[in-house]
Amino acid sequence: MAAPQLHAAERRAIVQGVEDRGLLQAIQVAIGDEKTAPSNRLDARRRARQAADSATALLRSEGYYDYTVTPDIGEGERPQPVVRIEIGPRTHLAPPEVRWTGEAPPVEVQAAVAKAIALKPGAPARAADVLAAEGRAVGAVQERGFANAKAADRQVTVEHLDQTMHVVFQIATDKLVRLDGLKMEIKGRTRRAWLGRLAPWKTGETYTPAKVAEFERRLLDTQVYESVTVALAPAPNPDGLTPVVVSLADRARHSFEFGAGYSTTEGADIDIRLSTYNPFGRGDTLTYEARYASLANTNDLGSLVGVKLALPDFSAPGRTLTVEPAFFQSVTNAYVETGGRLSGDITQRYGKTSFITLGASVSQSQVNDKETGIIHILTLRLLGAFALDRSDNPLDPHTGYKINARIEPTQIEGDEQLPYVKAQAEASYYLPIGLLANTVLAFRGHLGSIIGGRLAAVPAPDRFYAGGGGSVRGYVYQSVGPHYADNTPVGGLSLVEASAEVRHSFTNTLGGVLFFDTGSVGTQIQPDFRHTDASVGIGFRYNLGFAPIRADLAFPLTNPNNKGINEQPFQVYISIGQSF
Helix, strand or coil, X not given: CCCCCCCCCEECCEEECCCCXXXXXXXXXXXXXXXXXXXXXXXXXXXXXXXXXXXXXXXXXXXXXXXXXXXXXXXCCCCCEEEEEECCCCCEECCCEEEEECCCCCHHHHHHHHHHHCCCCCCECCHHHHHHHHHHHHHHXXXXXXXCCEECCCEEEEECCCCEEEEEEEEECCCCCEEEEEEEEEECCCCHHHHHCCCCCCCCCECCHHHHHHHHHHHHHCCXXXXXXXXXXXXXXXXXEEEEEEEEEECCCEEEEEEEEEEXXXXXXXXXXXXXXXXXXXXXXEEEEXXXXXXXXXXXXXXXXXXXXXXXXXXXXXXXXXXXXEEEEEECCCEEEEEEEEEEEEEEEEXXXXXXXXXXXXXXXXXXXXXXXXXXXXXXXXXEEEEEECCCCCCCCCCEEEEEEEEEEEEEEECCCEEEEEEEEEEEEEEEECCCCCEEEEEEEEEEEEECCCCCCCCHHHCECECCCCCCCCCCCCCECCECCCCCECCECEEEEEEEEEEEECCCCEEEEEEEEEEEEECCCCCCCCCCEEEEEEEEEEECCCCEEEEEEEEECCCHHHCCCCCCCCEEEEEECCCC
16 A cells, blocks of 8 residues: 655644634634745745635634734744734624514424424524524424425625624425325336335425425335435326325346455455345345455365345334355354354334334354364354444544344254353444544443353354454464363353544644554453453554544553464554454
């Protein structure tokens, strides 16, 4: 990888007279940088005027209307541009007013609009707050059935005598919209009867943007369409009801995916997938998968051959049924497992990013590990899982939180007989810092326990392990926790992991991270907080727009000669998306 050549930026102008650090930083960002210093006095004066215009716009947007902004330059042939600022008193909001263009909506709608505006008299007169309030006002009208409501020209008056801003929102409404059924424009294999069952409204029901958006989301979630368009018809039917027009175009019927990778600690892997989209005309996907892997420094192999059928909106909207038979061989430093598995689960989506999953699986396998040698077992397992994502971006979160939990009642039969419950929960939290939120504090915690199990009797594939890129960085995969005499990981009945990161964006594309990871694997069902391994590290981020490329360099704080197969003083991880 070639590192890009970076040039030191030259500030377009020096800002003087602003003591508030947050406001000063915002002004400097608004003014911007130049790649080179001014070439002469004329160039410096031009830059000072540009900087003054940018500073003025920023001050007005933040509610400072009694400012004095003076562009100037220093001495010499190549002087430094300067912007001198007296910010003056801040303007505050007077009670806002709403006026209706045309016929006013019912009183209850007007009350909802007043509540949605939520501009507190006396608050700073920030332009962003006024615009957001206007958007909320229009949204409140549309949510109550007036689909064609829109904002007209708002009236904003600033009184310099008492530093107040008077805002009059003007909103144009139209007739109340009541929904009819679907008008379908389908290019492909989708069944009309299935599509009709997805609409979350009944004929004659008052229009709400949320229900139309939910219908579109259900179609997009299937991922089998090249394009999805959902919109109200331009005009109502003679009966006064408005149809919803849905246009669908199938994506290519088949897709082929090939992936390959190599790790010095985990070996090489090849992944091949062939997917068939919408074969039964109900947004379904049939995927054939083959995977091959070789464990580094051994002659062992890992592989999987399977088929997965995903049926979205199964028996109810937002509910996906997944059935997957597979034959597999799992090879790790701790164990080798070979067998077959049949699994199925139903996932119900609530809102945009909340999911509950119920499932079951049965597998017949041969397990070879250091403790038991070769055993043959039949595993019967139930699954209950919950996922909630309230972060602003799943691949690069800056604010919010995530919570995941799963519980797996398990019955082992065969050479071992044992019932137990495997439970685990994970949570992440993200806190932006600073006016521009270019620094984020990120925290993650993960707890797990196998209840009712004995370490020697729980099959090695079901035990907890820690260490590696998605766990405690800096340690070889599965190397955190107890080991046998030959350094083979034992695994455990409990798990605790924690991570903390300071993420900072230096520019729109470049960022850095400092992180601390810790974790332990215990031989008892209670998590072991006393014998933890920890690591520290630094990371580089390059923002692709939708997600960052992540490169992390992690250093174990425990002697690496006591950890893992590949005894290295550090580990490097490269992937797309933040570590958590």
